[in-house]
Amino acid sequence: MTAESPFTWKDGQPYSALYQDVYFSRDSGLEETRHVFLAQNRLRERWQSLQHPHFTIVETGFGTGLNFLCAWQLWNEAAPSHAALHFVSVEKYPLQHEELTTALNLWPELAPFTSQLLAQYRLLAPGWHKLVFENGRVTLTLLVGDARDMLPQLRAHADAWFLDGFAPAKNPEMWQQDLFEAMAKLSHSETTFATFTSAGDVRRGLQTAGFEVHKVPGFGSKREMLAGRYSADRQLRYASNKKAIVIGGGIAGTSSAHALAIRGWQVTLIEGQAALAQEASGNPVAILYARLTGQDIALGRLAQHGFLHTTRLLQRLKLQSDDHAGCGLLQLAFDARELARCRAVSARALPEELVRFVDTDEASHIAGIELPHAGLFMPSAGWVNPAALCRALADHPNIRVITLNAALQLKRHGDAWQACGGDGVLEEAPVIILAGANDTSAFAQSAHLPLQPVRGQITCVPATEQTALLNTIVCTDGYVSPPVKGLHCLGATFSDNDTALDIRASDNEANFSMLGELSPEFYKQLKTQPTQGRAALRAVTPDYLPMAGPLLDADAINAKPPRHNSDPAALSWLDGLYVNTGHGSKGLITAPLCAEMLACAINGEPAPVDANLLAALDPNRFLLRKFGLKRLVQGLAVFPYGKMRT
Numbered sequence: 001m002t003a004e005s006p007f008t009w010k011d012g013q014p015y016s017a018l019y020q021d022v023y024f025s026r027d028s029g030l031e032e033t034r035h036v037f038l039a040q041n042r043l044r045e046r047w048q049s050l051q052h053p054h055f056t057i058v059e060t061g062f063g064t065g066l067n068f069l070c071a072w073q074l075w076n077e078a079a080p081s082h083a084a085l086h087f088v089s090v091e092k093y094p095l096q097h098e099e100l101t102t103a104l105n106l107w108p109e110l111a112p113f114t115s116q117l118l119a120q121y122r123l124l125a126p127g128w129h130k131l132v133f134e135n136g137r138v139t140l141t142l143l144v145g146d147a148r149d150m151l152p153q154l155r156a157h158a159d160a161w162f163l164d165g166f167a168p169a170k171n172p173e174m175w176q177q178d179l180f181e182a183m184a185k186l187s188h189s190e191t192t193f194a195t196f197t198s199a200g201d202v203r204r205g206l207q208t209a210g211f212e213v214h215k216v217p218g219f220g221s222k223r224e225m226l227a228g229r230y231s232a233d234r235q236l237r238y239a240s241n242k243k244a245i246v247i248g249g250g251i252a253g254t255s256s257a258h259a260l261a262i263r264g265w266q267v268t269l270i271e272g273q274a275a276l277a278q279e280a281s282g283n284p285v286a287i288l289y290a291r292l293t294g295q296d297i298a299l300g301r302l303a304q305h306g307f308l309h310t311t312r313l314l315q316r317l318k319l320q321s322d323d324h325a326g327c328g329l330l331q332l333a334f335d336a337r338e339l340a341r342c343r344a345v346s347a348r349a350l351p352e353e354l355v356r357f358v359d360t361d362e363a364s365h366i367a368g369i370e371l372p373h374a375g376l377f378m379p380s381a382g383w384v385n386p387a388a389l390c391r392a393l394a395d396h397p398n399i400r401v402i403t404l405n406a407a408l409q410l411k412r413h414g415d416a417w418q419a420c421g422g423d424g425v426l427e428e429a430p431v432i433i434l435a436g437a438n439d440t441s442a443f444a445q446s447a448h449l450p451l452q453p454v455r456g457q458i459t460c461v462p463a464t465e466q467t468a469l470l471n472t473i474v475c476t477d478g479y480v481s482p483p484v485k486g487l488h489c490l491g492a493t494f495s496d497n498d499t500a501l502d503i504r505a506s507d508n509e510a511n512f513s514m515l516g517e518l519s520p521e522f523y524k525q526l527k528t529q530p531t532q533g534r535a536a537l538r539a540v541t542p543d544y545l546p547m548a549g550p551l552l553d554a555d556a557i558n559a560k561p562p563r564h565n566s567d568p569a570a571l572s573w574l575d576g577l578y579v580n581t582g583h584g585s586k587g588l589i590t591a592p593l594c595a596e597m598l599a600c601a602i603n604g605e606p607a608p609v610d611a612n613l614l615a616a617l618d619p620n621r622f623l624l625r626k627f628g629l630k631r632l633v634q635g636l637a638v639f640p641y642g643k644m645r646t
Contacts, residue, residue, distance in 0.1 A: 061165030156606035163195030248436030259599035294344020329381035458491035478514035548594035
């Protein structure tokens with residue numbers, strides 16, 4: 001089900017039936033945006049002389065996206081080619097795709113930008129959405145939710161604020177002091193703001209939060225508006241030596257290398273084996289789907305955000321049809337507990353193009369075969385050849401790949417890290433990311449991380465004439481794929497405390513047993529076919545959430561544990577050392593999102609997920625919890641996104 005949009009039309013203009021207010025000026029929305037937000041934030045002048053690598057605008061009220069499109073247009077006119085624009089916008093009631101299309105058709109001069117926005121403006125479930133344009137020169141991070149809830153969860157440094165949204169008299173719930181305080185926490189000494197309103201409560205609220213506020217001429221019939229700057233002395237600092245090492249050639253490693261490379265970093269990607277994607281990422285098929293939850297918990301948000309991030313990444317990479325297909329996926333409600341979860345997910349305000357509940361007949365119709373259960377259908381899910389994905393991610397001019405069959409060692413040398421092999425130093429850089437799954441524990445600096453290897457075996461079996469009718473992936477407590485290069489893929493077993501990689505008939509039988517519950521006819525057709533198997537080890541954490549972020553010095557923490565109210569920035573950090581590991585069987589959807597989290601932190605960009613999720617994935621959580629420092633773990637979510645720019 002989806003949330004009902006308040007969007008309507010009145011006198012030929014977009015209008016909110018909920019707030020009884022227009023989306024933009026009746027005189028000219030385009031000129032209002034340029035006067036209120038672009039001119040009063042002095043964006044043209046600031047961008048023409050911009051020395052920094054990127055500029056961040058944060059907006060309250062995305063609405064029709066007009067402010068974003070006008071800022072994008074001006075950015076292309078005025079900003080240097082080396083810089084990137086980050087536009088973060090909050091919207092409680094996002095317009096439907098057709099509504100946005102109709103509204104933006106009012107402005108034909110913005111058509112080149114509108115078409116790109118509309119191409120990605122989909123699957124807008126509540127939460128964080130990062131849309132990338134012009135190969136990363138412009139990004140839109142759209143936060144679907146209430147601004148007063150979302151902004152305290154944002155980790156970013158705003159260079160300019162667009163205080164939009166409906167008028168304070170129409171929407172008083174948004175224009176409150178906690179909003180202005182949240183703005184102050186994300187601002188620095190060069191941060192400016194502008195808003196169409198001149199309401200006294202807004203002026204006084206901004207002043208109380210630390211902003212200098214001035215009344216300036218408004219647009220059209222509005223005599224006055226407010227503009228100003230943040231008055232506290234808080235300076236920014238950017239990374240200067242954009243060079244990094246990534247260790248690990250699977251999805252986590254190649255995603256991490258790619259995320260930095262597209263930002264202009266020179267990356268050396270080191271894989272300990274003779275080629276990329278030799279471990280779990282070497283399976284012939286990986287399933288792209290999200291196991292959504294009925295409640296707002298970290299595991300569910302990670303599944304949703306990771307799925308959407310990987311889906312959009314695959315759209316940009318444009319893999320060949322032999323390596324990726326968005327064939328859709330059915331999650332069958334195979335028992336009472338699973339049926340309750342499916343019902344709870346379908347009751348949330350999620351777009352039907354992301355997920356919807358289907359009965360048994362519709363599930364069978366979608367799949368092309370008879371199925372015994374109802375369940376959830378995810379139209380944009382599918383499968384990927386993970387090795388092809390790894391190669392595509394690593395295929396970038398800023399990435400140099402080193403493969404070897406030797407143990408590695410990390411050493412600190414001045415302000416840099418050295419990756420050393422049998423022949424000495426392979427590479428040196430100020431930033432290093434450990435993304436080698438279980439091999440992360442082989443380094444002294446990360447040996448304390450609680451990673452557990454878990455064996456998994458998949459089964460591949462030739463399709464028959466009847467089973468080739470399967471159109472989509474079908475999941476119960478396992479999965480079966482449509483034919484991929486003539487083979488169905490079944491899987492996968494989950495065997496902890498088992499690191500052997502032999503192919504076992506018993507594991508193939510376990511995969512077939514799952515298939516029998518899913519479709520007895522499918523089981524009958526495939527059971528007599530010859531089988532192939534592949535076993536690999538996953539890396540799993542005690543709470544089944546991955547680990548992504550900077551590392552503390554475990555020896556220093558153990559020797560002198562911090563207090564619960566310690567300043568995160570004052571802790572003993574291994575400067576420049578990050579991890580992206582512990583993804584278990586969900587690496588296809590979690591590893592690329594974690595890579596984006598790290599790249600944003602390292603490069604000083606707005607975080608792509610909320611602060612609570614950052615804290616839930618922090619790799620130091622187990623170390624600090626050992627000393628009862630759960631509250632300090634939550635505080636760590638602030639640290640990476642201020643470290644490069646303080």
